[in-house]
Amino acid sequence: MTETSADAQSFYHSTRTALLQAALPHAAFDGWGEGLLELAIEDSSVDAHEAHLAFPRGELDLVVFWSEELDSQARTVLEAAELPAMKIRERVTTGVWARLEAMDGQEEAALQARTRLLRPDAGHEASRLVWATADMIWRAIGDPSTDFNYYSKRTILSGVYASTLSIWLHDTDPEKAKTREFLDRRIENVMQFEKTKRQVQKVTDNLPGLGPLLGRLRYGFGPRF
Secondary structure, eight states, rough: HHHHHHHHHHHHHHHHHHHHHHHHHHHHHHOOTTTTHHHHHHHHOHHHHHHHHOTTTTHHHOOOOOOOHHHHHHHHHHHHGGGGOOOOHHHHHHHHHHHTTTTTHHHHHHHHHHHTTSSGHHHHHHHHHHHHHHHHHHHHOOOOOOOHHHHHHHHHHHHHHHHHHHHHHOOOOOOOOHHHHHHHHHHHHHHHHHHHHHHHHHHHSOOHHHHHHHHHHHHHHOOOO
């Protein structure tokens, strides 16, 4: 990336950040509605043309950008954590908790954002954002999986994160004790997957490859004596 393009990217990100920060107080009280971007433009003094270039879909793009920024904040926290010393259960729990705490103090805005993502035009974005969060957590805690494991882990963690978020958003306890208990129970889903995967691996390690077996099923097993 050239210096000029890097500067442009930095300016673009700064513009989006300024608009998001201006939008969040309004979103907490009035939701992520169609007029939100205009309010953010007024409060941030960002040029209207630049604002609409930054967020062409208005409030929906604001929600998407906020989620991406929260992922980035959580990733930074996880990169500074002592993850290698933790067991996998602790790593996953730490990852989910870091993402939740990135929204600390913004629960109302997060509730309103979830409502906005339930609208028909945001169905794809809702699922994509949850998947992106799960992917960020697995990557940040050092998961090396590929192929089936890659997708299975992210699918399971997407469900864990989404359900835990629902509890967290309504948990009025400053310590979020109810959420912590719920998360601990849900992490069992991830651990069960890991346990089952290891058991299957032990069984299949001594089995012949699938390719030769399928070939024999198709062409026969040769002469019998």
